[in-house]
Amino acid sequence: MIYLLLPAKDEAEALSALIPEARREGLEVVVCDDGSSDATAEVAGREGALVLRHPRNLGLAEALRTLLDWAANSLEDRDVVVLADADGTMLPKDARRIGEAVELLVADVVIGSRFRPGGGEIGVPPVRRLLSFGARLYLGLTLGIPGVTDYTTGFRGYRVGFLKRYKEAFPHWFESRGFTAQTELLLLAYYRLGARVAEIGAPIRYDRKKGASKMRILRTIRAYLELGWKGYAVRKKK
Numbered sequence: 001m002i003y004l005l006l007p008a009k010d011e012a013e014a015l016s017a018l019i020p021e022a023r024r025e026g027l028e029v030v031v032c033d034d035g036s037s038d039a040t041a042e043v044a045g046r047e048g049a050l051v052l053r054h055p056r057n058l059g060l061a062e063a064l065r066t067l068l069d070w071a072a073n074s075l076e077d078r079d080v081v082v083l084a085d086a087d088g089t090m091l092p093k094d095a096r097r098i099g100e101a102v103e104l105l106v107a108d109v110v111i112g113s114r115f116r117p118g119g120g121e122i123g124v125p126p127v128r129r130l131l132s133f134g135a136r137l138y139l140g141l142t143l144g145i146p147g148v149t150d151y152t153t154g155f156r157g158y159r160v161g162f163l164k165r166y167k168e169a170f171p172h173w174f175e176s177r178g179f180t181a182q183t184e185l186l187l188l189a190y191y192r193l194g195a196r197v198a199e200i201g202a203p204i205r206y207d208r209k210k211g212a213s214k215m216r217i218l219r220t221i222r223a224y225l226e227l228g229w230k231g232y233a234v235r236k237k238k
Helices: 012-024 040-046 060-074 092-104 126-142 160-169 181-193 217-237
Strands: 002-008 028-034 050-054 080-083 109-113 156-159 197-201
Touching: 002 012, 002 060, 002 092, 012 028, 012 040, 012 092, 028 040, 028 060, 040 050, 050 060, 060 080, 060 160, 060 181, 080 092, 080 160, 092 109, 092 156, 092 197, 109 181, 126 217, 156 160, 160 181, 181 197, 181 217
Parallel strands: 002 028, 002 080, 028 050, 109 197
Antiparallel strands: 080 156, 109 156
């Protein structure tokens, strides 16, 4: 079974369309409502998603941690989870392809890359394009994971059996507190646990985005710079 895991803060409008679309693709949907001030939880539940709720806003990293804990504690080893943004920019049909690729490519982690054939960035603001391009170059040098072109996307599939093994090694998943969380997870998964990592092309559709971005640009740049140095140190210890 493929599960679509969505960290969500004030995404009621986007989820009202995204969840039915995902269910038509045969995906089971789990939403972590991270202290939303709108009807995110109510809409997600009404559309058939399982809803995990934070009583107040704890941030993206905590929402990811809640979803990953749920997957590791509740699902079977053979199941697959795909993490995606809840704002409509990542298509359920591509989430299904990423989930299927975990099995087809015999991978532990599959990244939906903007930089592979079939990927791309549609309607992405120039500043975000520049950030993702710069991060690709920098993290490619510092993390250097073979075959990885997109280190910063949140569009990723995981084999649940691997997530359970990862959690045994790293019970708190990551130290990151924001958008770098999944990149840190990838770093530790590959260099510390020998994860089998693959990529397929998957576009980011900013033309479908509902609401304003929640990314703090300068804070995120600093976090990626720090993670790059950490990644370089981890590589040297391998």
